[in-house]
Amino acid sequence: MAEAFKKIVQGYFPATGGTRLLYEVPASTELIIKSINITNGSGTDREVTLYMTADGDTADNEQIILPGVNIVAGGFAEWEGTMCMEAATEIHGWAAAADVVTFTVTGVLIT
Numbered sequence: 001m002a003e004a005f006k007k008i009v010q011g012y013f014p015a016t017g018g019t020r021l022l023y024e025v026p027a028s029t030e031l032i033i034k035s036i037n038i039t040n041g042s043g044t045d046r047e048v049t050l051y052m053t054a055d056g057d058t059a060d061n062e063q064i065i066l067p068g069v070n071i072v073a074g075g076f077a078e079w080e081g082t083m084c085m086e087a088a089t090e091i092h093g094w095a096a097a098a099d100v101v102t103f104t105v106t107g108v109l110i111t
Helices: none
Strands: 003-012 020-024 030-040 046-053 063-071 076-085 090-095 101-110
Touching (some): 003 020, 003 030, 030 046, 030 063, 046 101, 063 076, 090 101
Antiparallel strands (some): 003 101, 020 090, 030 076, 030 101, 046 063, 046 090
C-alpha cells in the first residue's frame, strides 16, 4: 500500500446548469481530502456549490460539501479537515459563471 500527499485536482468551476464532474477517485484507490481552496479572481461576487457522490449513487443522491456559498470578488474560501472517499466516489460542482472561479483539492491518495 502506497500513500502520497499531493494536489489531487485543480481547475475552473463550470457554470450553473447542473453539477458537473470535477474529479473521480480511481479504481483500487482511496482518497483522504485534507483541504479544498476556492478562489474568485473576478471583479464580481460568485456563488459556488460543491457535492460528493458516493460509489454507485446517481447525481440525485449527491451529498453537499459546500451549499451555494458566495465568494466575494477577489476573495477565497478554504475548507480544511478530513473527508474520506473510496474508489469511484466523485466530486461535482458549479459556480455562477464558467471559467472564473478556481478550485484546488489536496489530500492523500492511498493505492
